[in-house]
Amino acid sequence: MMATRKPNNRSSIYLGKDGKWHGWVTMGVKDDGTPDRRHRQGKTEAEVTAKVRELEQKRDSGKTTKAGKVPTVGQWMRIYLDEIAPMRVSRLTLDSTYRPKVEWWIIPRLGAHRLDRLRPEHLDAFYAGLVKEGLAPNTIVQIHRILSRALKLAVRRELIARNVCQMIDAPTGEDTEIEPLLREEAQDILDVVKDRRNGTRWSVALALGLRQSESLGLRWKYVDLDKGVIRVFWQLKRLRYQHGCKDPHACGTRLHRYPCPKDCPKAKRTSGRRHTCVTACRKNCTKHGGACPKFCAPDCTKHAVACPDRTGGWTFVKPKGKGKRSIALPPPLVKLLQLHHEAQDAEREAAGDKWQAWDLVWCMPDGSPIDAGDDWDEWKEILQLAEIDKDARVHDARHTAATLLLEQGVDIRVVQAVLGHSQLTTTKRYTHITETLASEAAARMGRALWDD
Template sequence: MTERQRTRQPNGASSIYFGKDGKWHGRVTVGVRDDGRPDRRHVERKTRAEVTRAVRELERLRDEKKLRKPGKAWTVKTWLEHWVEALGEALRRGHIPTNAAEIAKAPRLEEEEIEPYTIEEVQSLLLQASKRRNSARWVIALALGLRQGEALGLHWEDIDLETGYLRTRKNRLRPKYAHGCGGDCGRKAGYCPEREQVRREYKSTKSRAGRRTIGLPDPLIKLLRRHLEEQERERIAAGDAWQGTGYVFAQPDGSPLVPNTDYHHWKELLQLAGVRDGRLHDARHTAATVLLLLGVPDVVVDAIMGWEPGGSARMRSRYMHVTGPVLKNVARQVGDALWSSPDTNRDGN
């Protein structure tokens, strides 16, 4: 049959042809692979009409940029969006009477109760942190409430010790590795002796609330100055092995801290301080609670913590600018609350 004769299509055009296996086949160019070759997708059906519909669907998904890349698994979010859209299309075509996704009731999520550390517990943590390397790392978490990625992503260019400000502009990413041995070592990629880093170290903070300026309490400024001096001594000791990455909190050779290692250091600190076990994120909740107990206005707390509008922190509908004097006043209050001794607090009462 002339209908089944395969004709050559222009480069990049979709093609439909009848195969020797007795089925209709379609091929659609949807992009370019990582190795530079064309990404051609294949579909097969029993009839020409069916394969034509399948080809047109691939072309539509390609044009709407909804096709996943070769070898890249879909996320749960992608699958949900795919099936919700498919159910909607089935309803429009009359294949189903109702769209179950539209009438389904989403499960209610129970929010975990926040239990921040007390001032006494914070002071115990600060005491133990002062005996450890990178002690300022934990002071920043407990006093300023920086997220782990924000704290580990800090560079010295983000801190002004003269004026007493800190700017959050980067987020440290968890490392992702690939085998450098071709998989011959028999281990997971992260433990390969020749492993290669395939993910960048950090990404820039995109949200307006995430990019924020925070005032530094005076005791923290002094601590950061000492930390800078200690890091300079480590640089001299490391010599040519020093990696000048510019991170505020780094390993002894200047390379960035690994988030997973940072997490285990937090757990060790809790044990040494004799404080109940908790998540690293609980340090952030503690900082927010301290600010609220000090009577700091909600809008200022939102700006310091980097909470997005519409979140659980009573943020305003739009971001409001926080002036320097207010930030410095808050920093002074936090410093007085966290670095005063328990005896002083009792005497004051």
């Protein structure tokens, strides 16, 4: 039976010389301007007719996929990481959050599926497997959001017709319990650090609630002691070292930092900090970027440290949340910072040419930045000296500042501005733990009704 071409690019169905029925549907126009015609075949005319109508329905409803071979989930996720996500998120977030979750969980378990053949039941099994692995609920939620965002963009680019992440019950996270220090405990800490080098670092943390990277990245040019104001405009972060070469793959394999390989004997969490296993590396190690050059052969090209044009290290980045903000200093803190500035001037003179001019408010004796891990260790030491039994994190100083502000009757929107929260709901998480406020509210109601 001869094929009958339909006018106006309409679909055609015919019996071929091979004995099978064939159907052609014009779905649109390809990138080069030629018609995008899709082929379907079957043993009977009814079978091909049903397939043709299905294609026509997808075309008419705007759910057509782009012409060409559909990539696998693994191929698309790497395109998303390398070409799309860098336009939306910072390099730090990409390296520390997106890439590890994609490379460690999404690609190994879903990567072989063709993108248009990924089904809801595949995701159900995937998330159930993550639960069995012991991943925290919030981590699973992050993985789901990354995958969903990547699939959403695949739909926009007509690679697939639907986002299967929207066809399942999304994983749910859990709120981390906020455990601020008591007012008396905060005062004990201030007593411990008053004569300590960089002691004002912790005074500011408890009084203003700066994030760790905001404190370590605060520079004197953003501190106005005359007006009693600091401007939180930047964070200081250490970015992963990367090749500066145009073709890093010509220098070696893809670079990694942490977490350690699963068989690493030193891959343990210590005091809540992640461990980077330098000493566990062999001479042919390719697991870390710029971490273990002394364990490598002289001609090693596997690490970013071997590349003369490498990028990374200490970098100032914009703060989270609402970004830039100005915060008024309590008068006692202004005096403490003035004394700290004088002490730092003496250190700079003593260091001479060895001083590194970072202009940091809190720094090492040579002016260089303080590593976040060293900052954490000092916090733990201070807690011990203050005889505080809680296993408090550095971030709990921020929670303490928020709680103390609310207990002093400061309006919650002012607290939101001080902390730099982008959403008021984040700040409201602190209101349920202020027993002082609840007691005061009860006392006021008592005076209102029984003032005698």
